Amino acid sequence: MEQRNGRRLILLPLPLQGHMNPMLELANILYFKGFSITIIHTSFNSLNPSTHPHFTYHLISDNLSESEAVEKDLLLLISHLNRKCYEPFRECFASLVSDASKEPVACLISDPVFDFTQSVAESLKIPRIMLRTGSASFTAVISAFPLLQGKGYIPKLDSRLGEPVTEFSPLRVKDLPVINSSDPERFFKLVHNLTYQTKASYGFIFNTFEDLEQHALATLRKEFHIPIFPIGPFHKCVPATTSTSRFLSQDWSCISWLNTQAQKSVIYVSFGSIATLDEAQFLEIAWGLANSKQPFLWVVRPGSISGSDWLEPLPSGFHETLNGRGHIVKWAPQKEVLAHQSVGVFWTHSGWNSTLESICEGVPMICTPFFGDQMLNARYASDVWEVGLHLENGLERGEIERAIRSLMMEKKGDQMRDRLSKIKEKANICLRQGGSSYQSLNDLVDHILSLESLALIKHD
Numbered sequence: 001m002e003q004r005n006g007r008r009l010i011l012l013p014l015p016l017q018g019h020m021n022p023m024l025e026l027a028n029i030l031y032f033k034g035f036s037i038t039i040i041h042t043s044f045n046s047l048n049p050s051t052h053p054h055f056t057y058h059l060i061s062d063n064l065s066e067s068e069a070v071e072k073d074l075l076l077l078i079s080h081l082n083r084k085c086y087e088p089f090r091e092c093f094a095s096l097v098s099d100a101s102k103e104p105v106a107c108l109i110s111d112p113v114f115d116f117t118q119s120v121a122e123s124l125k126i127p128r129i130m131l132r133t134g135s136a137s138f139t140a141v142i143s144a145f146p147l148l149q150g151k152g153y154i155p156k157l158d159s160r161l162g163e164p165v166t167e168f169s170p171l172r173v174k175d176l177p178v179i180n181s182s183d184p185e186r187f188f189k190l191v192h193n194l195t196y197q198t199k200a201s202y203g204f205i206f207n208t209f210e211d212l213e214q215h216a217l218a219t220l221r222k223e224f225h226i227p228i229f230p231i232g233p234f235h236k237c238v239p240a241t242t243s244t245s246r247f248l249s250q251d252w253s254c255i256s257w258l259n260t261q262a263q264k265s266v267i268y269v270s271f272g273s274i275a276t277l278d279e280a281q282f283l284e285i286a287w288g289l290a291n292s293k294q295p296f297l298w299v300v301r302p303g304s305i306s307g308s309d310w311l312e313p314l315p316s317g318f319h320e321t322l323n324g325r326g327h328i329v330k331w332a333p334q335k336e337v338l339a340h341q342s343v344g345v346f347w348t349h350s351g352w353n354s355t356l357e358s359i360c361e362g363v364p365m366i367c368t369p370f371f372g373d374q375m376l377n378a379r380y381a382s383d384v385w386e387v388g389l390h391l392e393n394g395l396e397r398g399e400i401e402r403a404i405r406s407l408m409m410e411k412k413g414d415q416m417r418d419r420l421s422k423i424k425e426k427a428n429i430c431l432r433q434g435g436s437s438y439q440s441l442n443d444l445v446d447h448i449l450s451l452e453s454l455a456l457i458k459h460d
């Protein structure tokens with residue numbers, strides 16, 4: 001822990017699990033670097049302050065109606081949050097900035113999906129830095145959306161889905177990030193705002209590292225003339241117990257269950273905090289896992305199968321056919337699971353956090369992306385880093401069984417493990433003294449401490 005430096009940072013995370021985790025990890029990293037941390041959080045998916053008692057918290061009321069708070073259309077939910085959090089955030093932020101009893105605020109670190117933070121920060125003459133919770137490659141691609149739209153890749157036409165996107169090899173049209181919504185324009189508006197806001201901000205922080213995404217980071221440095229700080233993997237920078245906050249409670253029974261399994265024998269299955277399945281897909285997964293005859297640990301989030309509360313669609317007798325080979329939970333301590341010696345393969349939806357966590361533990365992936373950046377992450381895992389097998393033809397039990405067997409029992413899995421052990425080593429090295437993320441974090445701290453004078457020059 002470094003000496004307190006007399007400066008406060010205000011952080012505004014987006015209240016979704018995959019955005020909240022890296023923001024809290026970043027908060028811990030910067031706390032250990034000497035900053036005081038104040039977190040503004042929303043009543044929707046609010047945080048539990050006792051998990052990080054060394055931070056100060058301010059809860060803002062988002063006033064989401066009951067129906068808005070359970071909105072399944074992700075972009076519509078984000079649009080409600082943006083509309084309803086603007087004013088409460090502005091008031092809260094202004095009062096924190098003017099509070100002379102606390103250390104001066106050095107900057108705001110916000111999730112750029114909150115589209116009002118740049119204008120609020122500017123109006124109060126406080127510099128703003130963005131935390132991008134996705135990969136650098138994803139940011140490079142969405143920054144090029146005008147070009148991709150000009151070339152006719154977007155909106156995606158069925159007839160062009162298999163076509164290579166030559167500007168972003170090895171991506172194909174079908175891998176380009178899109179989130180469906182009742183109003184298709186919402187996604188393009190979000191992407192446009194992200195790019196526009198980037199240009200006005202004082203820097204970008206990424207949960208990635210140079211050796212993993214060198215090319216994309218170089219592209220971003222050329223495109224945006226703001227400092228870029230790849231300081232990840234975040235979760236390896238801070239002690240595990242202080243790193244995350246959860247909206248669902250973790251079921252630790254899976255660790256005791258994993259303790260009874262043979263080394264590298266278990267397939268861990270989780271599709272993150274948002275993706276949903278229909279009943280037919282759920283059953284294909286269940287039978288694919290059962291037929292593979294491999295032990296599996298499966299996270300089935302309540303409500304993630306349309307029309308069901310939890311496991312109701314499983315046929316009676318399913319559990320008996322497994323002979324103790326399967327363990328199903330509602331939410332797992334994923335980082336601990338991936339680090340467990342019994343886990344041999346991670347079947348993932350290819351969210352960025354999950355991808356990075358798997359890479360850092362050297363676990364090969366089966367990739368079933370659902371939406372947004374997941375298709376791009378899956379393509380990188382399979383075709384660039386060659387550490388994942390991309391299930392591209394939908395969910396079918398025979399194909400699932402073959403994929404599991406090929407990674408568990410054939411050379412392909414071992415080859416991926418060899419490649420992963422090299423990447424894992426690079427991830428460890430980059431965090432050590434002299435490593436790229438270590439250096440980038442020191443640069444970020446210096447940058448934040450120099451912002452006061454920069455902000456005065458910019459606003460004068």
Ligand code: UDP
Pocket residue numbers: 017018019021270271272273274275299330331332333334335350351352353354355357
């Ligand atoms: N996670 C977890 N337990 C689970 C499933 C997921 O702790 O049972 C965590 C996982 O470690 C990751 C985050 O939830 O940090 C999911 O983020 P990701 O970007 O992978 O996907 P998203 O949920 O945003 O789709």
